[in-house]
Amino acid sequence: MAHYRTQAYVEAAYALIQEGKKASDVSQALLRRLSKSKQLSLLPAIIDAMQIRESLGTKIPVAITIGRDFSKAGAARVEATVAQAIGRETSIETTTDSSLLGGIIIQQGDDVIDASVKALAASLKNYLAHM
Amino acid sequence: MNAPQSLTEQLRRDLEQFSAQPTKKHVGTVLESGDGIVRASGLSQVKSYEMVTFQNGESGVVLNLEEDTVGIMVLGSSDAITEGMQVESTGRILDIPVDEAILGRVVNPLGEPLDGKEAIASKTRYPIEKIAPRVITRESVNTPLQTGIKAIDALIPIGRGQRELIIGDRQTGKTAIAIDTILNQKNEDVICIYVAIGQKASKVARIVKLFEERGAMEYTIVVSATASDASPLLYLAPYAGCALGEYFMDKGKDVLVIYDDLSKHAWAYRQVALLLRRPPSREAYPGDIFYLHSRLLERAAKLSKENGGGSLTALPIIETQQGDVSAYIPTNVISITDGQIYLESDLFYQGIRPALNVGLSVSRVGSAAQVKGMKKVAGKLRLDLAQYRELAAFAQFGSDLDEATRKQIERGKRTEEVLKQGQYVPMAVEQQIAILFALTQGYLDDVAVEEVGAWEAKLHEFLANQKAELLATIKEKSEVTDEIGSQLDLAIKEFEQTYHA
Numbered sequence: 001m002a003h004y005r006t007q008a009y010v011e012a013a014y015a016l017i018q019e020g021k022k023a024s025d026v027s028q029a030l031l032r033r034l035s036k037s038k039q040l041s042l043l044p045a046i047i048d049a050m051q052i053r054e055s056l057g058t059k060i061p062v063a064i065t066i067g068r069d070f071s072k073a074g075a076a077r078v079e080a081t082v083a084q085a086i087g088r089e090t091s092i093e094t095t096t097d098s099s100l101l102g103g104i105i106i107q108q109g110d111d112v113i114d115a116s117v118k119a120l121a122a123s124l125k126n127y128l129a130h131m
Numbered sequence: 132m133n134a135p136q137s138l139t140e141q142l143r144r145d146l147e148q149f150s151a152q153p154t155k156k157h158v159g160t161v162l163e164s165g166d167g168i169v170r171a172s173g174l175s176q177v178k179s180y181e182m183v184t185f186q187n188g189e190s191g192v193v194l195n196l197e198e199d200t201v202g203i204m205v206l207g208s209s210d211a212i213t214e215g216m217q218v219e220s221t222g223r224i225l226d227i228p229v230d231e232a233i234l235g236r237v238v239n240p241l242g243e244p245l246d247g248k249e250a251i252a253s254k255t256r257y258p259i260e261k262i263a264p265r266v267i268t269r270e271s272v273n274t275p276l277q278t279g280i281k282a283i284d285a286l287i288p289i290g291r292g293q294r295e296l297i298i299g300d301r302q303t304g305k306t307a308i309a310i311d312t313i314l315n316q317k318n319e320d321v322i323c324i325y326v327a328i329g330q331k332a333s334k335v336a337r338i339v340k341l342f343e344e345r346g347a348m349e350y351t352i353v354v355s356a357t358a359s360d361a362s363p364l365l366y367l368a369p370y371a372g373c374a375l376g377e378y379f380m381d382k383g384k385d386v387l388v389i390y391d392d393l394s395k396h397a398w399a400y401r402q403v404a405l406l407l408r409r410p411p412s413r414e415a416y417p418g419d420i421f422y423l424h425s426r427l428l429e430r431a432a433k434l435s436k437e438n439g440g441g442s443l444t445a446l447p448i449i450e451t452q453q454g455d456v457s458a459y460i461p462t463n464v465i466s467i468t469d470g471q472i473y474l475e476s477d478l479f480y481q482g483i484r485p486a487l488n489v490g491l492s493v494s495r496v497g498s499a500a501q502v503k504g505m506k507k508v509a510g511k512l513r514l515d516l517a518q519y520r521e522l523a524a525f526a527q528f529g530s531d532l533d534e535a536t537r538k539q540i541e542r543g544k545r546t547e548e549v550l551k552q553g554q555y556v557p558m559a560v561e562q563q564i565a566i567l568f569a570l571t572q573g574y575l576d577d578v579a580v581e582e583v584g585a586w587e588a589k590l591h592e593f594l595a596n597q598k599a600e601l602l603a604t605i606k607e608k609s610e611v612t613d614e615i616g617s618q619l620d621l622a623i624k625e626f627e628q629t630y631h632a
Contacts, residue, residue, distance in 0.1 A: 005162060005172055008199050110173045115153030127149045
């Protein structure tokens with residue numbers, strides 16, 4: 001019996017519910033499957049993730065990390081730009097991490113665009129070391 | 132003040148070349164980590180054998196691509212890699228820096244220096260895994276690779292581009308043969324690469340020191356993954372050594388690579404494969420254990436002139452348990468290579484060193500490359516030795532032997548003596564020809580068996596001092612013509628007089 005990770009179960013269950021399957025049937029099938037693959041311990045994590053997934057709907061989750069808090073207007077501009085670049089409705093979660101020293105990191109799925117001062121400094125250091 | 136100004140200009144130019152672009156990365160998240168293996172989610176576009184870097188600076192290689200996770204082999208310590216850590220793909224298939232400057236260095240399988248000297252700064256990188264040269268680019272083995280060991284050069288000659296296995300139990304002198312061969316490549320324009328896989332660090336240090344003392348480090352690279360290194364490094368070591376060799380081969384050079392030893396390599400790969408949960412097969416080795424070694428040894432080649440004419444000779448070493456050559460890994464490697472040098476502990480303890488079993492050792496392609504002179508003097512040696520062994524066993528029962536048998540046994544005893552050779556004293560081919568000539572012409576028949584060693588040493592001394600030009604002729608022509616033969620005859624007769632005097 002193949003083992004899948006939490007997110008895979010959530011996506012599969014969510015897709016079935018979207019198709020119109022009854023929520024109770026889906027959860028039964030899911031539980032049977034988890035018990036067979038001896039992964040019942042994942043259940044709490046799956047429930048939490050399911051709630052997040054529901055709140056997202058068809059939106060694409062995007063994580064943004066910034067070095068310094070910026071103004072509301074600035075945040076709106078970033079959100080608009082990101083949404084435009086992705087071309088679909090996005091759900092943006094923004095966190096602040098002062099260790100970045102400034103700049104921004106945008107992550108959507110496996111892809112990360114790193115424009116933080118920390119990364120730039122690291123690449124400058126690398127450039128100087130191998131000049 | 133012109134100089135500082137130009138310096139400022141230079142710095143400015145250098146800095147202007149640096150562009151501060153945001154980086155686009157492809158990342159994943161560590162799901163679990165343990166025993167040097169990491170399972171990560173994400174990294175959906177990663178390729179097999181692609182390098183990845185972890186947030187803490189460690190690097191790894193992607194080996195398993197599964198439905199929703201990837202299996203990563205960590206190159207280094209996985210202790211500080213934690214669940215949830217970000218892992219970033221590099222888009223680079225695993226490779227090693229190659230350069231002329233790497234000669235004389237001790238490096239790990241990633242090309243990082245282990246000798247405390249500066250890093251190898253090279254823009255050229257060779258992939259660690261590479262498809263072996265195709266049929267059309269090769270030619271058959273035609274140049275000898277002199278090991279400097281009489282028994283091998285005479286009976287089991289090795290050619291450049293050949294793969295000759297050195298097999299035997301522990302403590303039978305396998306590494307000693309490999310080291311002697313490297314020492315003998317001085318002034319031969321052969322680049323040597325010694326790959327230590329799972330050896331004791333003290334042994335590697337001893338070998339490096341020996342190479343340095345003998346001036347062998349100038350043309351040698353040591354790739355070391357010792358027993359204390361993580362098994363992924365042990366698994367990569369021979370491929371890294373081979374990649375270094377291929378760089379020089381592509382430049383038209385002759386290269387000798389020694390893999391010491393492939394049994395430990397198979398163990399390391401078994402460990403990695405089991406931890407990656409690949410299904411085990413015979414002796415718990417994974418199913419592709421044959422391919423593991425065949426793809427490595429296929430990379431040994433003699434390239435044709437149109438392709439630069441370089442060569443890569445491979446001397447893999449296999450350690451057997453209690454002389455069992457029919458175990459899984461030994462049979463695999465025996466079938467892959469072009470012959471084997473079989474060492475036996477019984478012979479070793481009888482004082483026959485190198486402890487070569489002449490009957491079981493073969494070289495399938497090397498005789499085509501043997502120097503003509505050697506072929507002439509050593510042609511019958513193998514048969515004579517085999518007959519001697521048979522007769523000697525038989526003669527133990529009866530004491531009444533006819534003259535011919537007795538003579539053959541006496542000759543056999545002396546042959547055995549002549550083929551004995553000390554460690555770290557490789558012998559030039561012309562010297563080998565001279566002593567084997569003396570043996571086959573019967574000059575040693577009157578010398579007591581215990582005195583053969585001393586007699587031989589004196590002969591070499593005499594020839595080097597008095598007949599240097601004759602030795603030079605043999606070396607140059609690498610043949611024993613009738614004329615050279617009669618000159619040798621005369622020289623040895625002359626020597627006999629001084630020896631008895």
